Amino acid sequence: MDRAAVFDVDGTLVDTNHLHVVTWWEAFRQAGHRVPMHAIHRSVGLGSTDLIARLLGEDRDKDRDEELNAAHTTLYAQYFDRLPAFEDAGRLLRRLHENDWAVVLATSASGPELDALRKALDADDAITATASADDVEQGKPAPEPVEHALELAGVDPGRAVFVGDTVWDMRAGSRAGVRCVAVLCGGIARADLEEAGATEVYRDPADLLASLADGPLA
Template identity: 60%
Template sequence: MGDRGGRRDTAVLFDVDGTLMDTVYLHTVAWWEALRQYGERAPMSRVHRGVGMGSDHLLDRLLGDDRDHDRDSALSAAHDALYAQFWTRLAPLEGAADLLRACAARGWRVVLASSASERELRVMRDALGADDAIDAVTTADDVDASKPSPDLVARALERAGVPASRAVFVGDAVWDAEAAGRAGVRCVGLLSGGMSREELTGAGAEEVYEGPADLLARLDRSLLADPGPPQRGPRRGARAE
């Protein structure tokens, strides 16, 4: 992950689950089953809407803040064990590795900012196969507060070594857009995690693309190529349909 030269004053911060890896619905199933094991019921549609935030926030959303918090660790452990059954079959989204390499080739610093644990992120990085394009990573193990708190984005900025005005966050969930906004970083949304265009733009994403391959095809017309002060209205290159 050494310096590749070029324009190193700009960084692209990437969420991983649902943004680079096709894992959102695997997490949905794992949380749904973990809840069932402890006698809780939540429809998958609600579980899915919480994927991408930290487990503490997700459980607040599904079970309420007045729940028995003593079970949180057990619920998270059950989710982790269920999700780990898919590790050997994890797959990147189309164009994900090529997108990271294209950003690196343009001299932009590439940082992964994931709510996953360090161990879980290592498994996803192995499946993604693009470590040659990654400058730094941040995980849930590096911060005290999870998304939609801005802590993860702020730590990613520190590791990128650029100010918020020279970075763009790419994510698939409203929690990504909210965390980026709270950290003063502009956001590009992807539909590959199953959230709608309206949800992402409502949370603060300035551009929305179908997935990594779509963003890659329009990379030089996207917000990533020209970060700067936020502006109102659609930018050229944004997908509006």
């Protein structure tokens, strides 16, 4: 395989963004912080430390970051056995694999959370590799997660497409020199995704699958 389709997972292939919003909101609430849900939604897709920093500021008590992250992880883990993949997400990955694309996941998830996401997708037979939060020093919007995904696939940026749902995804892919494709199912506006670097925008994985013949993953 000499071309790679790199995918974000949360909000792109699995319908989890709003679960993250609610569980982060509750984690902040338990720690005594009032953080609006709309602000959390705009921050989903960042690594936990960057998300906390963006929402609470650099002058926060950084010693409590791990406590906040652990609370979010515990709350979110309640949903691990029923995370819902978007319609045709698994079929999209299998079709690309059949069409000789190396399918690589690039996600800030790791450990049991990543296992739950892969179980929801039910497409392990189509996934060539996974670049998780454990594999990189800097998460999105830094290019490192996408660059690592390309290294795993053994593909140059010019032979790859990155699919994501947030502005952080689009910025990471753009900085890695990869063509960026966005989906709207994560809840971010088309204009924001295009401004961040998306060259094409689709409704969801099902829409992308239906457009394979003449789309960026043709």
